[in-house]
Amino acid sequence: MQQFRRTIFSGIATVAIGALAPAFGADIPQTGLMGHWKLDESSGNSAIDVSANHYNGLLQYGALWTSDTGRSALKFSSTAGTSGTRSFLSFPAIGSAVFPSTGSLAFWIKGSFTNASYLPVLDNWASRNHIFMRTVPPSGSQTTGSLQIALQDSTGAYLPGSTGLSMNENTWTHIALVWDSLNKVGTVYKNGAAASQFFWGIANPGWTPSGQLFQFASSGSSPDMMLDDIALYQRVLSPDEVTSIYAGTTPPVADTVAPLAPEAFAASALSPANVVVAWNLPAEQPGGYLLYRNDTLIAKVAGSANSYIDTNLAAGTAYAYKLYAFDASGNRSPVSALAQVATPALPLLFSGDLEANPLGKASLIPGWIQHGAANTISIVDAPTRAGGKAFKFDFNFSDWYRIVGDQNADVRRTEAVPNAPAVEYVLGKSYWTGLSEYLPADWVNETNASNDEVIWQFHGATDGPSGASQQPLSLSIRGDQASVVLFVGDPNTYYDPQSKTVRPAENRLVTVPVSQLKGKWTDWVIQSKFDYTDGYVRIWMNGVKVADYTGSTIYHSLGESNQHGPYLKFGDYKWSWGNSPGGTIVSNRTLYADEIRIAADNGAGVAASCALVKPGDSITCGIPAVTNVSMAADGNSPSVAKAGSVITVSFTVNQASKTPPQVTLAGRTANVTGGPGNTWRASITVGAADADGEVGLYATVNNQEGDATTTVTSVTTGVPVLIAK
Missing domain, CATH: 2.60.40.10 (Immunoglobulins)
Structure with a gap:
């Protein structure tokens, strides 16, 4: 058992705090006082409880009265008694049924540190929920020993925060231990000041003594420890109350006022x-x-x-x-x-909901990483794309200028990055991304063509030793034009993004006037697969497909061996404020963002789609158009089907379908085949159970993204087939 305890107490930190002259016998708080033992009897075997409860203590074996600082105190001595090296001050009337599960214990302690000594406070040496104290002598060049305190919960685990408190040799030190089982937290005080905090595991029901004996019990070959002025409470003492007991000042009024309920939760x-x-x-x-x-x-x-x-x-x-x-x-x-x-x-990876976040600026927004200038991102309630809150990005040229050109400060940008979880666009995998951004109506266009700024980007990440990387895909504003730019590289070439000569090619997938983005929300949906050879980028702006690119969508950075996929960030990267500040005519940038979502196929048969990431509810990524719907029967008369005839309907869709159309003919599920291109055919063979009459048609066709469906119920070319068996 002794070796076990040495293991438990190993490696505990030491805290040094000064002391006042002991304030023995001072007035102490009376509210919730369970027992107060001044230990000034000087003789006999009883320690008198001066509280109204009269829980008198009992001196046993090597517990002896002594005199110190001109008054009586209790000494634990290993040289007297009939129980080996153990001494006891026990309180028989305070067992597990009485000892408080939430409470406070305060006492003065003094000792020599010739050898280690254990001072269990709650203990029956068999069950859990112990309070252990252990004196540790100084070693080597140390001049102070320590009092180590540890608590064991009802599972047998020692609570995190158990601590070591430095103690001068033969100097009185005041200790207060406060435990709060309701809120599962506690504090150890030394000489009136908090020294450490401990807590219970979340799953643990709390610290509820069971089968314990309240006692101070020493063990050790030469403990020579003294105790004085012990007080036990069945409530939590406040820090001010602990300080008053230590300093001997008038106790403050007990704090019984609860905090207000958390607001705007x-x-x-x-x-x-x-x-x-x-x-x-x-x-x-x-x-x-x-x-x-x-x-x-x-x-x-x-x-x-x-x-x-x-x-x-x-x-x-x-x-x-x-x-x-x-x-x-x-x-x-x-x-x-x-x-x-x-x-x-699933397969939504990140939904970016801001509704729980308080309004106003924040240095930390849960679920997001902020890049760039400090205190430039706020949560606002207007304008919003959907719901009640959105991002506001607001920063000034003077923020950069005050750094005197220190680009390492990176105050040329104010951007947010999804981080709960962090999303890497893994190379070779398909992703859907949706976001909406708002440029104010008073947005001022730069006149210098070199003053680019990036509004959203899929930023590159590299394993290369140079650390150089560049966004493979971004929305960039240059003057009065906004362009979605894709950097395209040769898969057999390694590029240095910082070089003016060895750079991937710049492919502007779509360009629109900035005026189309001002004073309103612009919705973006991007379907992407970043790959060195077999990638693609499809972009919808306000529900209209504006780009459809296939080929290389990422490039090798110089010196890298295994590139990571990019990650999304948005806001404003006004890099020209650092590279060519003299050419800017803009001193402030403000813009807004909302409805950020990322999705990817989860590999378990659930497909990602535009519907999962599109901003708001008012757009789709393209409703399929179905044309050239015709129906015919084989045989001599295409408009009449006999028993055994095959009836076929064919139609053309203006885009690829995510899944094959579902078609019924004459109330029966038809066999569907596709090709060439986006042409589809569905057929049935007329059987004896098929009713005579006009063949009914019902087909549902989805689009390439799987977020919109068109229903077909009639032919557009020719006439429907009539069954006449």
Whole structure:
């Protein structure tokens, strides 16, 4: 057992804090006081409890009265008694049924550190929920020993935060231990100041003593430890109260006022596996927060935080969240409003919902990484593409100018990057991306043709030693023109993106006047496969396909061996403010973004599509048009079918279909075949059970992206076939 404990206590940190003269016997807080043992009896076997409960203690074996600093104290000596090297101050009336599961324990301790000594406080040497204290002598050149404190929960695990407190040899030190089982947190104080915090595991029911004995029990070959002025509470002492006990000052009024319920508590799905919850920061910071999902505690959050990302969730599942605040005195707030959210179904990878985020600027937006100038991204409630919140990017030329041309500061950009999860566009894999951006009506066009700026981009990532990379695909504004630019490379050539001579070719897939983007939301949907040879990029702008490119969609960077796929970021990269600041006529840029989504086939038969990522609900990526619908029977009369005749309907679709059309003829499922091109045929063989009369037609045809469908119920060429058996 002794060797086991040495293992538990190994490697614990030491904290050095100064001390005042001991304030023995001072007035202490009375609210929730369970027992107070001043230890000034000086003789006899009893330690008198001066509280109203009269839980008197019992000195056993090597526990002896002594005198120190002109007053009585209790000494644990290994040289007296009949129980080997152990000494006890026990409290028989305070067992597991009485000892508080939430409470505080304060005492003064002094000792020599000739050898290590164990001082279990709650212990029956068989069950769990122990409080262990251990004195450790100085070693080598050290001049101070330490008092190590560890708590063991009901699972047998030692709570994180168990600590070592430095103690001067033969100097009185005040220790206070506070534990809050309701909020699953506790604090160790030394000489009136917090030294460490410990907490219980989320799944643990809490620290509930079972079968324990409340006692100070020493062991060791030469402990010579002294105790004085012990107080036990059945509530959490506040930091101010602990300080007052240590300093001997008038105790403050006990804090029984609970924090206010967290306000503006909301939840948003970032991806099929991640949900962000956020709330407003209160005027007075609480001690922390307890977050529940579906009535189960899942996280303890720092009092300085106002958001949390819940991970490893199930796709396509509804969740309900609630939040409590608690303070240093263990008071718990009323519960927040219930926040309900459903994670999106696969194959959506990132949904970028901003609805849970508080309005205003933020240095950290949960689920996102910010690139560039600080304090330039806000969450706003207008304008928005859909829902109630959107990104606002707002930065100034003066932000860069103040850096005196230090481009390493990278304040030429203000961009957001999806990060919950981070999404790499894996080479050779198909992805769908949707986002909407808004340029204000007063957007000023640069007049210098070299003053490009990038509004959204799929930024390159490289394993090359130079670290050089360049976006393979981006929306770039130059003067009064906006172009989607694809950098195309020879798969057998390695390029240096920073070089003026060895660069991939620039392919402008689509160019529109900037005036078409001002004062309104512009919706973008991009279907992409980044590949050195067999890639493609298809782009829809406001629901209209504006680009369809096949071929090389990424290039090799110089010196790399295994390039990563790109990643999405958006906002404004005004690189010309750093490269040619003298040519700019713009001192500020402001723009907005919303409805950011990324999807990819999940490999389990669920296909990604435009429908999953398109901004808002008002666009599609192209409704299929069906033409040249005709029907004929084989045999002598194409318009009349006999028993055994084959009836065939054929039609042409203006684009490829994601899946074959579904066709019924005369109420029966037809056999569908395709080709050449986008021509389809469906047929049945007339049987005895088929009713005479005009053959009914019903066909559904989807588009290339799978987000829109056209229904066909009649022929457009010729006449329908009549069955006449």
